[in-house]
Amino acid sequence: MRRGLAPAPFLAPGILFLIVFMAIPVGLLAFYTFFKRGRFGGIVFEFTFDNWVKLLEPLYLGVILQSIGLALVVTLLALAIGYPMAYAIAGLSPKWRTVALVAIVLPFWTNFLIRTYAWILLLNNAGWVNQWLQGLGITDEPISMLYTPQAIVVGLLYMYLPLMVLPLYASLQQLDPALREAATNLGATPWRAFRTVTLPLSIPGALTGCIFVFVPAMSNFVIPELIGGGKTIMVGNLVRDQFFEARDWPFGATLALLLTILLVLVILVQTAVSRRLTEGPRRG
């Protein structure tokens, strides 16, 4: 540890900023969860545990579990599709790699709402895909693709796939090719080399990608509304509704906090698993 420059000027500004604008607001919300709602929103300072108890009602518990389920499916699909993509990009020549990566990120520069409406245009019962299918004579009746939980999964997958590809790519790209070469030199088939060398070493990146997808997928409320037709609601919708429709800030805060706690737990698990896996091969 060098003591050439005292750490304070480096750490203080950022930490201070985050304390004021992140820790305190979140702490405030946590504080609010123990009080009652005002008639028109806002807080009435009467202490209560009601908000936390309310979470256990079957209605809310059901929505939470359903959100977890949907987000998990999205994450697994993102992994299944994103892994080959990341692997392919890692194998490109440097020039093409840059192009490929930029191409992954570029969609983020167009507004997500507009892209969502484009999906609606494509997939609705009178939409382009159905028109093509019927025009080509493949189907007689339109296939119902929107306004279902499956559609929500596709919508979320579309939004967050890049967030899976990038960390996976980074992880794959850092792998020392010497390890793989050693494996093949020792007689392993390419598939075996992949399975025993590349795959395990890429797991930390994969887990990071999973977090980056799972977290926002859980709290998204726009996709369930537009692409799900409002028929399947997720935690994000609940939080939004509690805040705006019910004007129940304390309960909205409780839901948001629960969501956060869940995600923190998931991340802790991920870090622990990741650490075990990275240390594993080295001990061998």
Next chain:
Amino acid sequence: MAETTATTNPSTTAMRELEPAVRPRAVRKPRGILVPLWIGYVFLYLPILVVVIMSFNDSENLFVWRGFSLRWYPELFADEKIMQGLGNTLIVATGATAIATVLGTLLAYGIQHYTRGGLIRAFAIAPAILPDLLLGIGLLTFFSLLSITLGLHSVILAHAVFATAFVTAIVLARMANLDPSLEEASRDLGAGPVRTFMRVTLPQLAPGIVAGALLAFTLSIDEFVIAFFTTAPTQPTLPIVIYSMVRFGVTPEVNALATILLLVSIVTVIVAQRLTRLTGTTK
């Protein structure tokens, strides 16, 4: 620690690839590996294709095609609300990126050199993984409690929170791979700590800082949820303007907007690439 740093905050080592790489090819690719990649790109770009095509739709209603027309483009530029929203978004993104770049770089340096254990690092990166709903609602109640008037400043601050986290993560990842011997050499040759930082460390970090700033900017311009809670009703950002136009379904006008944004970003990337080539690369 270097390795775990790189692997657990790697989303952004990807950005390192914006500079020509010095690494040898990582893996030998089996045949057909590009197929899933192409399928992925089709998936990602299909709606964008739709957006571009429909921007030429001669109809008020987005969902029904009524013929080719260029009329939405001039209408777009005449639409004050959209232009204002765009302006606000750019201001917010620039402000947030500026704050985040400074704070994030400092934080990354401080964390790398002066901390043990991951607590401060986790704290600095936390905003990147907190649900946006939580941050948005938290900041709204915070500003409300302190009777702070909402405005572009409140959004800039809100965006700076998560942007800082991303910049910190990227710069940290970059820092983990720096060669410490250069700094040592500089010190051995008599340069003071500040001078070393400015003349040796900072230039080496530059690509990481640029990458972080770029990511922060990108995330800010399309960010909806946090902005939704922290904007003043009179100063919406672009995503919010678009959201408010949704009442009548989306007209092709917003598609024209999206198409132009797409063109602008492509041009920007190409220009940035050319610039990095011209100014030479850093190791």
Next chain:
Amino acid sequence: MPTTRRIIAAAAGTIVLAFAATSCSTGGGGDEIDPSADITEQTLTVSIWADYSPEDLAEQFEEATGVKTTIVNHTTNEDIVAKLTASADPGIDVAFVSGQYAQALGEQGLLAELDKSLIPNEENLYPEATQLPYDEGNVYSEPYAWGTTGLCYRPDLTGYDPTSWNDLLDPKPELVGKTTMLSTDRWLSMPALKAQGASINTTDDAELEAAKAQLIETKPTLLAYDDTTFYSKLVSGEAAMVEAWDGWCNYGIAEDPSIKFVVPDEGADLWVDTMTVLESSENKEAAMAFINYILDPEVQTWVAENILYKVPNKAAMEALDPALIESYPTLGITVDELMEQEAIIDLGEDSLKYVDLNAEVLATN
């Protein structure tokens, strides 16, 4: 680690300072209304739904009065109300909100009492429009547009003319998957309540339970819940029959004249979109001048022709182009017919019952 402690101390100090600084924020607004004030020295900011006013309304008003005017948009009642409640000074002078929200805002003390001497055009309103239950006497609000809710449908796709809410709640087999309902605020429960003969403002638990049960049964038959693009679904043929606000059905009719609208036999609601002046506004005189301007018959006729909604302005409606009414029959719904419907009022604490009802219906699979 001493450094950490120092950092925390610094943080605490900053927070204390921040509190001190901001707790001295000015209360803003709240000044007495001065009828003789020169409004050309004031500026005006109006918040309204997108595309719910003629495009150059701001320019026209500025030309007529010299007041610099900006129009901003909000997406829903809930959003704007939340911002108005949470923000000390939202920077808005006139807010367009639905009646029951004006009632809530008024009770919160966030709205300024209207000075009728500044709004002489109020006399152009139908007498009924000054006695609406959410704000009797128009103390805090003046109505801008009003209407009812019903079934908007395509006869060629339904094959018949629906007449009851049950046509939507319990659709014919061939219409399953081709209907939508509104899911926002009170409009989700309204069809079910009306179908069972209950009041739309009821707080009776048994009635609400029954409505909820019906709505849960209806849900699997729906294509989607849609508050904004239901008319496009009719035009494209995805849907055959939708729950719709009468004015909004006109946007569908504009694209496909075969579309029809009907108020079911059981009756529906009377909703009113109103104009309010915020207590925090520092331009109250200009704000009221704006409201007065809208209530001018010529202006409100222009509004009606532009947004295709009925306005509560007697003189304006009588001046409406008959050809327009022929194309858009909902514009011809008479005041008497409207008054037969139930006006939506704010239910105070009991509103939560409706929020819970909505949540349960939407969350059930």
